[in-house]
Amino acid sequence: MNSKKVILSLVLATMALISCNKDDDNNGPAPVPDRDREEVKAESDSTITAYLETHYYNYEEFDNPSEDFDYKIRFGELKGENADKKSLLEDVTVQEINFADVNYKLYTLVVREGEGKQATYADSVYMNYNGRLFNDERFDGSVTPLWFNLPGVITSNGITGTVPGFANGVNSFKGASSVSLNTDGTLKFSNDYGIGAVFIPAGLAYFSGSQGSIPAYSSLIFTMEIFDVIENTDNDRDGVPNIVEDINKNKILRDDDTDSNGTPNYLDIDDDGDGIPTREEIIINADGSIEYLDTDGDGIPDYLDADS
Structure with missing residues:
Protein backbone atom coordinates (compact mmCIF):
# COMPACT_ATOMS: atom_id res chain seq x y z
CA MET A 1 0.00 0.00 0.00
CA ASN A 2 1.21 3.49 -0.81
CA SER A 3 2.20 5.00 2.53
CA LYS A 4 1.10 8.48 1.54
CA LYS A 5 -2.44 7.26 0.89
CA VAL A 6 -2.75 6.03 4.46
CA ILE A 7 -0.83 8.53 6.58
CA LEU A 8 -0.95 11.63 4.39
CA SER A 9 -4.53 11.22 3.09
CA LEU A 10 -6.23 12.11 6.34
CA VAL A 11 -10.00 11.77 6.46
CA LEU A 12 -11.05 14.38 9.04
CA ALA A 13 -12.23 12.49 12.09
CA THR A 14 -15.21 14.77 12.47
CA MET A 15 -16.57 14.08 8.98
CA ALA A 16 -19.40 11.61 8.45
CA LEU A 17 -19.57 9.35 5.40
CA ILE A 18 -22.52 10.89 3.57
CA SER A 19 -24.38 9.39 0.62
CA CYS A 20 -24.56 11.47 -2.55
CA ASN A 21 -28.25 10.64 -2.97
CA LYS A 22 -30.96 12.95 -1.69
CA ASP A 23 -33.17 11.70 1.11
CA ASP A 24 -36.32 11.83 -1.00
CA ASP A 25 -35.20 10.17 -4.23
CA ASN A 26 -35.25 6.61 -2.80
CA ASN A 27 -32.37 5.63 -5.08
CA GLY A 28 -30.06 4.33 -2.39
CA PRO A 29 -29.56 3.63 1.30
CA ALA A 30 -30.01 6.46 3.77
CA PRO A 31 -26.82 7.95 5.25
CA VAL A 32 -25.57 6.08 8.30
CA PRO A 33 -24.87 8.45 11.21
CA ASP A 34 -21.61 8.24 13.11
CA ARG A 35 -21.60 6.21 16.29
CA ASP A 36 -21.50 8.01 19.62
CA ARG A 37 -17.95 9.20 20.26
CA GLU A 38 -18.02 8.40 23.97
CA GLU A 39 -19.14 4.85 23.21
CA VAL A 40 -16.34 4.37 20.68
CA LYS A 41 -13.87 5.95 23.11
CA ALA A 42 -14.77 3.37 25.78
CA GLU A 43 -14.24 0.53 23.29
CA SER A 44 -10.89 1.96 22.22
CA ASP A 45 -9.70 2.34 25.82
CA SER A 46 -10.63 -1.27 26.51
CA THR A 47 -8.81 -2.51 23.39
CA ILE A 48 -5.69 -0.50 24.07
CA THR A 49 -5.34 -1.26 27.78
CA ALA A 50 -5.95 -4.97 27.17
CA TYR A 51 -3.13 -4.98 24.63
CA LEU A 52 -0.78 -3.02 26.87
CA GLU A 53 -1.45 -5.37 29.79
CA THR A 54 -0.74 -8.52 27.75
CA HIS A 55 2.21 -7.44 25.60
CA TYR A 56 5.80 -6.34 26.05
CA TYR A 57 8.44 -4.87 23.78
CA ASN A 58 12.05 -5.98 23.29
CA TYR A 59 13.40 -3.68 26.00
CA GLU A 60 16.17 -6.12 26.90
CA GLU A 61 17.69 -5.71 23.43
CA PHE A 62 17.61 -1.95 23.83
CA ASP A 63 19.13 -2.17 27.30
CA ASN A 64 22.04 -4.31 26.04
CA PRO A 65 22.22 -3.88 22.27
CA SER A 66 24.31 -6.33 20.26
CA GLU A 67 26.60 -5.12 17.50
CA ASP A 68 24.07 -6.11 14.83
CA PHE A 69 20.95 -4.83 16.65
CA ASP A 70 18.71 -2.86 14.28
CA TYR A 71 17.06 -0.69 16.98
CA LYS A 72 13.58 -1.73 15.85
CA ILE A 73 10.70 -2.17 18.30
CA ARG A 74 9.14 -5.62 18.40
CA PHE A 75 6.11 -6.60 20.46
CA GLY A 76 5.37 -9.97 21.99
CA GLU A 77 2.73 -11.58 24.17
CA LEU A 78 3.24 -12.09 27.89
CA LYS A 79 2.91 -15.85 27.91
CA GLY A 80 5.04 -18.97 28.21
CA GLU A 81 8.71 -18.17 28.75
CA ASN A 82 7.92 -14.45 28.33
CA ALA A 83 5.15 -14.34 30.93
CA ASP A 84 7.32 -12.58 33.51
CA LYS A 85 8.52 -9.74 31.27
CA LYS A 86 7.51 -6.16 31.95
CA SER A 87 4.22 -5.20 30.31
CA LEU A 88 3.84 -2.24 27.99
CA LEU A 89 1.39 -0.75 30.48
CA GLU A 90 4.28 -0.23 32.89
CA ASP A 91 6.24 1.79 30.34
CA VAL A 92 3.75 3.97 28.49
CA THR A 93 2.93 7.56 29.31
CA VAL A 94 -0.56 8.99 28.87
CA GLN A 95 -1.60 12.39 27.59
CA GLU A 96 -5.15 13.67 27.25
CA ILE A 97 -6.20 15.20 23.94
CA ASN A 98 -9.54 16.97 23.61
CA PHE A 99 -11.00 16.49 20.15
CA ALA A 100 -14.60 16.93 19.00
CA ASP A 101 -15.54 17.71 22.64
CA VAL A 102 -14.25 14.34 23.88
CA ASN A 103 -11.20 13.81 26.13
CA TYR A 104 -9.14 10.99 24.69
CA LYS A 105 -6.22 9.11 26.23
CA LEU A 106 -3.21 8.79 23.96
CA TYR A 107 -0.63 6.21 25.05
CA THR A 108 3.01 6.73 24.08
CA LEU A 109 5.96 4.39 24.55
CA VAL A 110 9.22 6.34 24.70
CA VAL A 111 11.97 3.80 24.17
CA ARG A 112 14.54 6.50 23.49
CA GLU A 113 13.67 10.19 23.60
CA GLY A 114 16.45 11.32 21.25
CA GLU A 115 19.16 13.93 21.70
CA GLY A 116 18.49 16.43 18.90
CA LYS A 117 15.74 18.89 18.02
CA GLN A 118 12.40 18.54 19.81
CA ALA A 119 9.47 17.51 17.61
CA THR A 120 5.98 18.93 18.09
CA TYR A 121 2.60 18.14 16.58
CA ALA A 122 2.97 21.32 14.49
CA ASP A 123 6.32 20.54 12.85
CA SER A 124 7.80 18.66 9.91
CA VAL A 125 9.83 15.56 10.79
CA TYR A 126 12.10 13.12 8.98
CA MET A 127 11.18 9.66 10.19
CA ASN A 128 10.41 5.98 9.70
CA TYR A 129 7.12 4.47 10.80
CA ASN A 130 5.12 1.23 10.78
CA GLY A 131 1.39 0.98 11.35
CA ARG A 132 -0.54 -1.99 12.72
CA LEU A 133 -4.02 -2.80 13.89
CA PHE A 134 -4.47 -4.29 17.34
CA ASN A 135 -4.74 -7.77 15.82
CA ASP A 136 -1.10 -7.19 14.75
CA GLU A 137 -2.04 -6.89 11.07
CA ARG A 138 0.35 -4.46 9.38
CA PHE A 139 -1.42 -1.92 7.18
CA ASP A 140 1.37 0.47 6.24
CA GLY A 141 4.93 1.54 6.81
CA SER A 142 7.99 3.20 5.31
CA VAL A 143 10.97 1.37 3.85
CA THR A 144 13.22 4.42 3.92
CA PRO A 145 12.82 7.63 5.97
CA LEU A 146 10.30 10.21 4.80
CA TRP A 147 9.54 13.84 5.55
CA PHE A 148 6.13 14.32 7.14
CA ASN A 149 4.43 17.66 7.56
CA LEU A 150 2.44 16.57 10.60
CA PRO A 151 -0.45 19.09 10.58
CA GLY A 152 -0.92 18.84 6.81
CA VAL A 153 -0.70 20.85 3.60
CA ILE A 154 -3.26 21.93 1.00
CA THR A 155 -3.51 19.66 -2.07
CA SER A 156 -6.03 19.11 -4.86
CA ASN A 157 -7.76 16.63 -2.53
CA GLY A 158 -8.04 19.12 0.33
CA ILE A 159 -5.83 19.28 3.39
CA THR A 160 -3.65 16.21 3.79
CA GLY A 161 -1.72 15.38 6.95
CA THR A 162 -1.41 12.91 9.78
CA VAL A 163 -4.20 11.89 12.11
CA PRO A 164 -4.28 13.80 15.45
CA GLY A 165 -3.06 10.84 17.47
CA PHE A 166 -0.02 10.30 15.27
CA ALA A 167 1.06 13.95 15.34
CA ASN A 168 0.67 14.15 19.12
CA GLY A 169 2.59 10.91 19.58
CA VAL A 170 5.54 12.29 17.63
CA ASN A 171 5.80 15.29 19.97
CA SER A 172 7.25 13.03 22.67
CA PHE A 173 10.49 12.62 20.72
CA LYS A 174 13.58 14.42 19.50
CA GLY A 175 15.69 13.83 16.42
CA ALA A 176 19.34 12.83 16.27
CA SER A 177 21.99 15.16 17.69
CA SER A 178 24.00 15.04 14.45
CA VAL A 179 22.40 15.22 11.01
CA SER A 180 24.19 15.75 7.70
CA LEU A 181 23.33 15.56 4.01
CA ASN A 182 24.55 12.69 1.83
CA THR A 183 25.50 13.28 -1.82
CA ASP A 184 22.29 11.54 -2.96
CA GLY A 185 20.12 13.98 -1.01
CA THR A 186 19.33 11.61 1.87
CA LEU A 187 20.24 12.39 5.47
CA LYS A 188 22.89 10.76 7.61
CA PHE A 189 22.29 10.82 11.36
CA SER A 190 23.90 9.71 14.59
CA ASN A 191 22.52 6.76 16.51
CA ASP A 192 20.81 8.79 19.23
CA TYR A 193 17.52 9.56 17.45
CA GLY A 194 14.12 9.13 19.06
CA ILE A 195 12.49 5.70 19.05
CA GLY A 196 9.04 4.77 20.30
CA ALA A 197 5.44 3.87 19.63
CA VAL A 198 2.01 5.42 19.97
CA PHE A 199 -1.28 3.64 20.67
CA ILE A 200 -4.10 5.68 19.15
CA PRO A 201 -7.82 5.44 20.00
CA ALA A 202 -10.19 5.45 17.03
CA GLY A 203 -11.39 8.96 17.88
CA LEU A 204 -7.89 10.33 17.28
CA ALA A 205 -7.44 8.20 14.14
CA TYR A 206 -9.92 7.83 11.26
CA PHE A 207 -13.00 7.29 13.47
CA SER A 208 -15.91 6.37 11.14
CA GLY A 209 -13.81 6.61 7.99
CA SER A 210 -12.11 3.48 6.66
CA GLN A 211 -8.72 3.73 4.95
CA GLY A 212 -7.58 0.89 2.75
CA SER A 213 -7.34 -2.17 5.01
CA ILE A 214 -8.15 -0.11 8.13
CA PRO A 215 -11.80 -0.70 9.11
CA ALA A 216 -13.97 2.09 10.49
CA TYR A 217 -13.64 2.74 14.24
CA SER A 218 -10.19 1.14 14.43
CA SER A 219 -7.61 1.93 17.07
CA LEU A 220 -4.07 1.98 15.67
CA ILE A 221 -0.48 1.25 16.69
CA PHE A 222 2.48 3.06 15.16
CA THR A 223 6.14 2.42 15.87
CA MET A 224 8.42 5.27 14.82
CA GLU A 225 11.97 6.54 14.59
CA ILE A 226 12.49 10.31 14.51
CA PHE A 227 15.70 11.38 12.76
CA ASP A 228 15.36 15.12 12.17
CA VAL A 229 12.96 17.97 12.86
CA ILE A 230 12.24 21.32 11.21
CA GLU A 231 11.55 23.37 14.31
CA ASN A 232 8.94 26.13 14.32
CA THR A 233 7.50 25.00 10.99
Whole structure:
Protein backbone atom coordinates (compact mmCIF):
# COMPACT_ATOMS: atom_id res chain seq x y z
CA MET A 1 0.00 0.00 0.00
CA ASN A 2 1.21 3.49 -0.81
CA SER A 3 2.20 5.00 2.53
CA LYS A 4 1.10 8.48 1.54
CA LYS A 5 -2.44 7.26 0.89
CA VAL A 6 -2.75 6.03 4.46
CA ILE A 7 -0.83 8.53 6.58
CA LEU A 8 -0.95 11.63 4.39
CA SER A 9 -4.53 11.22 3.09
CA LEU A 10 -6.23 12.11 6.34
CA VAL A 11 -10.00 11.77 6.46
CA LEU A 12 -11.05 14.38 9.04
CA ALA A 13 -12.23 12.49 12.09
CA THR A 14 -15.21 14.77 12.47
CA MET A 15 -16.57 14.08 8.98
CA ALA A 16 -19.40 11.61 8.45
CA LEU A 17 -19.57 9.35 5.40
CA ILE A 18 -22.52 10.89 3.57
CA SER A 19 -24.38 9.39 0.62
CA CYS A 20 -24.56 11.47 -2.55
CA ASN A 21 -28.25 10.64 -2.97
CA LYS A 22 -30.96 12.95 -1.69
CA ASP A 23 -33.17 11.70 1.11
CA ASP A 24 -36.32 11.83 -1.00
CA ASP A 25 -35.20 10.17 -4.23
CA ASN A 26 -35.25 6.61 -2.80
CA ASN A 27 -32.37 5.63 -5.08
CA GLY A 28 -30.06 4.33 -2.39
CA PRO A 29 -29.56 3.63 1.30
CA ALA A 30 -30.01 6.46 3.77
CA PRO A 31 -26.82 7.95 5.25
CA VAL A 32 -25.57 6.08 8.30
CA PRO A 33 -24.87 8.45 11.21
CA ASP A 34 -21.61 8.24 13.11
CA ARG A 35 -21.60 6.21 16.29
CA ASP A 36 -21.50 8.01 19.62
CA ARG A 37 -17.95 9.20 20.26
CA GLU A 38 -18.02 8.40 23.97
CA GLU A 39 -19.14 4.85 23.21
CA VAL A 40 -16.34 4.37 20.68
CA LYS A 41 -13.87 5.95 23.11
CA ALA A 42 -14.77 3.37 25.78
CA GLU A 43 -14.24 0.53 23.29
CA SER A 44 -10.89 1.96 22.22
CA ASP A 45 -9.70 2.34 25.82
CA SER A 46 -10.63 -1.27 26.51
CA THR A 47 -8.81 -2.51 23.39
CA ILE A 48 -5.69 -0.50 24.07
CA THR A 49 -5.34 -1.26 27.78
CA ALA A 50 -5.95 -4.97 27.17
CA TYR A 51 -3.13 -4.98 24.63
CA LEU A 52 -0.78 -3.02 26.87
CA GLU A 53 -1.45 -5.37 29.79
CA THR A 54 -0.74 -8.52 27.75
CA HIS A 55 2.21 -7.44 25.60
CA TYR A 56 5.80 -6.34 26.05
CA TYR A 57 8.44 -4.87 23.78
CA ASN A 58 12.05 -5.98 23.29
CA TYR A 59 13.40 -3.68 26.00
CA GLU A 60 16.17 -6.12 26.90
CA GLU A 61 17.69 -5.71 23.43
CA PHE A 62 17.61 -1.95 23.83
CA ASP A 63 19.13 -2.17 27.30
CA ASN A 64 22.04 -4.31 26.04
CA PRO A 65 22.22 -3.88 22.27
CA SER A 66 24.31 -6.33 20.26
CA GLU A 67 26.60 -5.12 17.50
CA ASP A 68 24.07 -6.11 14.83
CA PHE A 69 20.95 -4.83 16.65
CA ASP A 70 18.71 -2.86 14.28
CA TYR A 71 17.06 -0.69 16.98
CA LYS A 72 13.58 -1.73 15.85
CA ILE A 73 10.70 -2.17 18.30
CA ARG A 74 9.14 -5.62 18.40
CA PHE A 75 6.11 -6.60 20.46
CA GLY A 76 5.37 -9.97 21.99
CA GLU A 77 2.73 -11.58 24.17
CA LEU A 78 3.24 -12.09 27.89
CA LYS A 79 2.91 -15.85 27.91
CA GLY A 80 5.04 -18.97 28.21
CA GLU A 81 8.71 -18.17 28.75
CA ASN A 82 7.92 -14.45 28.33
CA ALA A 83 5.15 -14.34 30.93
CA ASP A 84 7.32 -12.58 33.51
CA LYS A 85 8.52 -9.74 31.27
CA LYS A 86 7.51 -6.16 31.95
CA SER A 87 4.22 -5.20 30.31
CA LEU A 88 3.84 -2.24 27.99
CA LEU A 89 1.39 -0.75 30.48
CA GLU A 90 4.28 -0.23 32.89
CA ASP A 91 6.24 1.79 30.34
CA VAL A 92 3.75 3.97 28.49
CA THR A 93 2.93 7.56 29.31
CA VAL A 94 -0.56 8.99 28.87
CA GLN A 95 -1.60 12.39 27.59
CA GLU A 96 -5.15 13.67 27.25
CA ILE A 97 -6.20 15.20 23.94
CA ASN A 98 -9.54 16.97 23.61
CA PHE A 99 -11.00 16.49 20.15
CA ALA A 100 -14.60 16.93 19.00
CA ASP A 101 -15.54 17.71 22.64
CA VAL A 102 -14.25 14.34 23.88
CA ASN A 103 -11.20 13.81 26.13
CA TYR A 104 -9.14 10.99 24.69
CA LYS A 105 -6.22 9.11 26.23
CA LEU A 106 -3.21 8.79 23.96
CA TYR A 107 -0.63 6.21 25.05
CA THR A 108 3.01 6.73 24.08
CA LEU A 109 5.96 4.39 24.55
CA VAL A 110 9.22 6.34 24.70
CA VAL A 111 11.97 3.80 24.17
CA ARG A 112 14.54 6.50 23.49
CA GLU A 113 13.67 10.19 23.60
CA GLY A 114 16.45 11.32 21.25
CA GLU A 115 19.16 13.93 21.70
CA GLY A 116 18.49 16.43 18.90
CA LYS A 117 15.74 18.89 18.02
CA GLN A 118 12.40 18.54 19.81
CA ALA A 119 9.47 17.51 17.61
CA THR A 120 5.98 18.93 18.09
CA TYR A 121 2.60 18.14 16.58
CA ALA A 122 2.97 21.32 14.49
CA ASP A 123 6.32 20.54 12.85
CA SER A 124 7.80 18.66 9.91
CA VAL A 125 9.83 15.56 10.79
CA TYR A 126 12.10 13.12 8.98
CA MET A 127 11.18 9.66 10.19
CA ASN A 128 10.41 5.98 9.70
CA TYR A 129 7.12 4.47 10.80
CA ASN A 130 5.12 1.23 10.78
CA GLY A 131 1.39 0.98 11.35
CA ARG A 132 -0.54 -1.99 12.72
CA LEU A 133 -4.02 -2.80 13.89
CA PHE A 134 -4.47 -4.29 17.34
CA ASN A 135 -4.74 -7.77 15.82
CA ASP A 136 -1.10 -7.19 14.75
CA GLU A 137 -2.04 -6.89 11.07
CA ARG A 138 0.35 -4.46 9.38
CA PHE A 139 -1.42 -1.92 7.18
CA ASP A 140 1.37 0.47 6.24
CA GLY A 141 4.93 1.54 6.81
CA SER A 142 7.99 3.20 5.31
CA VAL A 143 10.97 1.37 3.85
CA THR A 144 13.22 4.42 3.92
CA PRO A 145 12.82 7.63 5.97
CA LEU A 146 10.30 10.21 4.80
CA TRP A 147 9.54 13.84 5.55
CA PHE A 148 6.13 14.32 7.14
CA ASN A 149 4.43 17.66 7.56
CA LEU A 150 2.44 16.57 10.60
CA PRO A 151 -0.45 19.09 10.58
CA GLY A 152 -0.92 18.84 6.81
CA VAL A 153 -0.70 20.85 3.60
CA ILE A 154 -3.26 21.93 1.00
CA THR A 155 -3.51 19.66 -2.07
CA SER A 156 -6.03 19.11 -4.86
CA ASN A 157 -7.76 16.63 -2.53
CA GLY A 158 -8.04 19.12 0.33
CA ILE A 159 -5.83 19.28 3.39
CA THR A 160 -3.65 16.21 3.79
CA GLY A 161 -1.72 15.38 6.95
CA THR A 162 -1.41 12.91 9.78
CA VAL A 163 -4.20 11.89 12.11
CA PRO A 164 -4.28 13.80 15.45
CA GLY A 165 -3.06 10.84 17.47
CA PHE A 166 -0.02 10.30 15.27
CA ALA A 167 1.06 13.95 15.34
CA ASN A 168 0.67 14.15 19.12
CA GLY A 169 2.59 10.91 19.58
CA VAL A 170 5.54 12.29 17.63
CA ASN A 171 5.80 15.29 19.97
CA SER A 172 7.25 13.03 22.67
CA PHE A 173 10.49 12.62 20.72
CA LYS A 174 13.58 14.42 19.50
CA GLY A 175 15.69 13.83 16.42
CA ALA A 176 19.34 12.83 16.27
CA SER A 177 21.99 15.16 17.69
CA SER A 178 24.00 15.04 14.45
CA VAL A 179 22.40 15.22 11.01
CA SER A 180 24.19 15.75 7.70
CA LEU A 181 23.33 15.56 4.01
CA ASN A 182 24.55 12.69 1.83
CA THR A 183 25.50 13.28 -1.82
CA ASP A 184 22.29 11.54 -2.96
CA GLY A 185 20.12 13.98 -1.01
CA THR A 186 19.33 11.61 1.87
CA LEU A 187 20.24 12.39 5.47
CA LYS A 188 22.89 10.76 7.61
CA PHE A 189 22.29 10.82 11.36
CA SER A 190 23.90 9.71 14.59
CA ASN A 191 22.52 6.76 16.51
CA ASP A 192 20.81 8.79 19.23
CA TYR A 193 17.52 9.56 17.45
CA GLY A 194 14.12 9.13 19.06
CA ILE A 195 12.49 5.70 19.05
CA GLY A 196 9.04 4.77 20.30
CA ALA A 197 5.44 3.87 19.63
CA VAL A 198 2.01 5.42 19.97
CA PHE A 199 -1.28 3.64 20.67
CA ILE A 200 -4.10 5.68 19.15
CA PRO A 201 -7.82 5.44 20.00
CA ALA A 202 -10.19 5.45 17.03
CA GLY A 203 -11.39 8.96 17.88
CA LEU A 204 -7.89 10.33 17.28
CA ALA A 205 -7.44 8.20 14.14
CA TYR A 206 -9.92 7.83 11.26
CA PHE A 207 -13.00 7.29 13.47
CA SER A 208 -15.91 6.37 11.14
CA GLY A 209 -13.81 6.61 7.99
CA SER A 210 -12.11 3.48 6.66
CA GLN A 211 -8.72 3.73 4.95
CA GLY A 212 -7.58 0.89 2.75
CA SER A 213 -7.34 -2.17 5.01
CA ILE A 214 -8.15 -0.11 8.13
CA PRO A 215 -11.80 -0.70 9.11
CA ALA A 216 -13.97 2.09 10.49
CA TYR A 217 -13.64 2.74 14.24
CA SER A 218 -10.19 1.14 14.43
CA SER A 219 -7.61 1.93 17.07
CA LEU A 220 -4.07 1.98 15.67
CA ILE A 221 -0.48 1.25 16.69
CA PHE A 222 2.48 3.06 15.16
CA THR A 223 6.14 2.42 15.87
CA MET A 224 8.42 5.27 14.82
CA GLU A 225 11.97 6.54 14.59
CA ILE A 226 12.49 10.31 14.51
CA PHE A 227 15.70 11.38 12.76
CA ASP A 228 15.36 15.12 12.17
CA VAL A 229 12.96 17.97 12.86
CA ILE A 230 12.24 21.32 11.21
CA GLU A 231 11.55 23.37 14.31
CA ASN A 232 8.94 26.13 14.32
CA THR A 233 7.50 25.00 10.99
CA ASP A 234 5.51 27.80 9.35
CA ASN A 235 3.33 26.27 6.63
CA ASP A 236 1.84 29.49 5.28
CA ARG A 237 5.08 31.48 5.73
CA ASP A 238 3.20 34.33 7.38
CA GLY A 239 5.83 34.70 10.10
CA VAL A 240 3.75 32.99 12.79
CA PRO A 241 4.97 29.43 13.55
CA ASN A 242 2.38 26.69 13.23
CA ILE A 243 2.44 25.95 16.92
CA VAL A 244 1.49 29.55 17.76
CA GLU A 245 -1.47 29.21 15.37
CA ASP A 246 -2.98 26.66 17.79
CA ILE A 247 -5.16 29.36 19.32
CA ASN A 248 -7.27 27.08 21.53
CA LYS A 249 -4.18 25.11 22.66
CA ASN A 250 -5.77 21.70 22.09
CA LYS A 251 -2.76 20.41 20.10
CA ILE A 252 -4.81 20.22 16.90
CA LEU A 253 -4.34 22.95 14.29
CA ARG A 254 -7.26 22.30 11.96
CA ASP A 255 -9.95 23.67 14.24
CA ASP A 256 -8.34 27.13 14.59
CA ASP A 257 -9.91 29.32 11.89
CA THR A 258 -10.22 32.89 13.18
CA ASP A 259 -11.98 34.34 10.12
CA SER A 260 -14.15 31.21 9.54
CA ASN A 261 -13.20 31.07 5.86
CA GLY A 262 -12.63 27.31 5.87
CA THR A 263 -8.83 27.60 5.90
CA PRO A 264 -7.20 27.02 9.31
CA ASN A 265 -4.90 29.76 10.54
CA TYR A 266 -1.70 27.77 9.99
CA LEU A 267 -2.51 27.68 6.26
CA ASP A 268 -4.05 31.17 6.00
CA ILE A 269 -1.84 34.18 5.17
CA ASP A 270 -4.55 36.56 6.48
CA ASP A 271 -5.73 34.96 9.70
CA ASP A 272 -8.37 37.54 10.65
CA GLY A 273 -9.63 38.15 7.10
CA ASP A 274 -9.24 41.93 7.29
CA GLY A 275 -7.40 42.20 3.98
CA ILE A 276 -4.06 42.88 5.64
CA PRO A 277 -1.66 39.92 5.45
CA THR A 278 -0.66 38.47 8.81
CA ARG A 279 2.99 39.13 7.97
CA GLU A 280 2.25 42.87 7.93
CA GLU A 281 0.55 42.81 11.35
CA ILE A 282 3.52 41.40 13.28
CA ILE A 283 7.14 42.44 13.71
CA ILE A 284 9.94 39.90 13.28
CA ASN A 285 13.09 41.20 14.96
CA ALA A 286 16.65 40.61 13.75
CA ASP A 287 17.16 37.91 16.38
CA GLY A 288 14.08 36.01 15.13
CA SER A 289 11.82 36.97 18.01
CA ILE A 290 8.28 38.03 17.11
CA GLU A 291 6.27 40.98 18.40
CA TYR A 292 2.51 40.53 18.17
CA LEU A 293 1.11 44.06 17.83
CA ASP A 294 -2.13 45.10 19.54
CA THR A 295 -2.73 48.64 18.29
CA ASP A 296 -6.20 49.07 19.80
CA GLY A 297 -5.20 47.59 23.19
CA ASP A 298 -8.10 45.17 23.37
CA GLY A 299 -5.93 42.19 24.27
CA ILE A 300 -6.28 40.61 20.83
CA PRO A 301 -3.20 40.78 18.58
CA ASP A 302 -3.73 42.66 15.34
CA TYR A 303 -3.24 39.62 13.13
CA LEU A 304 -6.26 37.97 14.84
CA ASP A 305 -8.32 41.14 15.22
CA ALA A 306 -10.32 42.17 12.14
CA ASP A 307 -11.17 45.61 13.58
CA SER A 308 -7.74 46.50 14.98
